Amino acid sequence: xxxxxxxxxxxSAVLFFIGIAGVLTxxxxxIMLMAIELMFNAANLALITFSRVWLNNVGHIFAFLVVTxxxxxxxxxxxxxxxxxxxxxxxxxxxxxxxxx
Amino acid sequence: xxxxxTLSIILVASAVFAIAAKSPVHSVVGLLVNFMALAVLYxxxxxxxxxxxxxxxxxxxxxxxxxxxxxxxxxxxGPFNVGPDRLPKLLIPGxxxxxxxxxLVIRMLANTSFxxxxxxxxALGPIGAANVFGSIGDFGRALFTLNLLPFEVTAFILLxxxxxxxxxxxxxxxxxxxxxIHRKARKREAIVKEHH
Numbered sequence: 209x210x211x212x213x214x215x216x217x218x219x220s221a222v223l224f225f226i227g228i229a230g231v232l233t234x235x236x237x238x239i240m241l242m243a244i245e246l247m248f249n250a251a252n253l254a255l256i257t258f259s260r261v262w263l264n265n266v267g268h269i270f271a272f273l274v275v276t277x278x279x280x281x282x283x284x285x286x287x288x289x290x291x292x293x294x295x296x297x298x299x300x301x302x303x304x305x306x307x308x309x
Numbered sequence: 310x311x312x313x314x315t316l317s318i319i320l321v322a323s324a325v326f327a328i329a330a331k332s333p334v335h336s337v338v339g340l341l342v343n344f345m346a347l348a349v350l351y352x353x354x355x356x357x358x359x360x361x362x363x364x365x366x367x368x369x370x371x372x373x374x375x376x377x378x379x380x381x382x383x384x385x386x387g388p389f390n391v392g393p394d395r396l397p398k399l400l401i402p403g404x405x406x407x408x409x410x411x412x413l414v415i416r417m418l419a420n421t422s423f424x425x426x427x428x429x430x431x432a433l434g435p436i437g438a439a440n441v442f443g444s445i446g447d448f449g450r451a452l453f454t455l456n457l458l459p460f461e462v463t464a465f466i467l468l469x470x471x472x473x474x475x476x477x478x479x480x481x482x483x484x485x486x487x488x489x490i491h492r493k494a495r496k497r498e499a500i501v502k503e504h505h
Contacts, residue, residue, distance in 0.1 A: 230328030232403030
């Protein structure tokens, strides 16, 4: 039952880059947000693994903080998505260019 | 090791499904499986409280928020499938780029080692015991003594998020009526097309 910690870190890296691939390739804002949540989770997995390796629970505190930030980010981003989509229903992320200089 | 292998297969498969699924609802289901499996993985790292938080906040709150937004946006116009689904020009370069970066990270990890190798993946004590590493008591003591400032910053972040959401959504109530007419018109067009 003993697993080398590097396996956990490698799994975390795999999940993180799946999230990056999602952000890079998809243009549906909801799925991009979900990919960002995947990346948050991957970072959390790395934090908790290192926390377990050094038996130091500051990593848990940090993971808790990350969860909070992820919740706040999801709330604000989804509010923005709702506002944008109500004004222009057939928009994709690249067409939202009103702030472009 | 068997647990870890099974969980990692579930995690990777559900993550790929979540970013490759056509409709956002399918992505939410994939993400739900992902978060649950991750909570079990946290338990195997003896992080009980974080596993609990993972299920409560991610699967409970954030995913429900996603489902709610999908339902809200697709209320008048059928299943939510607006916009081009993916960027065709970036599909292959994006995948190759992230696979390349992942390869670099894995290569770097392969050259790393911990000395002495920690005995990870075995339980430190019975689940639910009071003072084991990662239990709720342990986490709470760390949170409210040494790390009280981060905890209060957390509260402030949530407050700012609430104010931000209210500010973003408050100003757009005048923009609503034309949108509604537009949606109804589209719906009527679809019905008319069906009748012909």
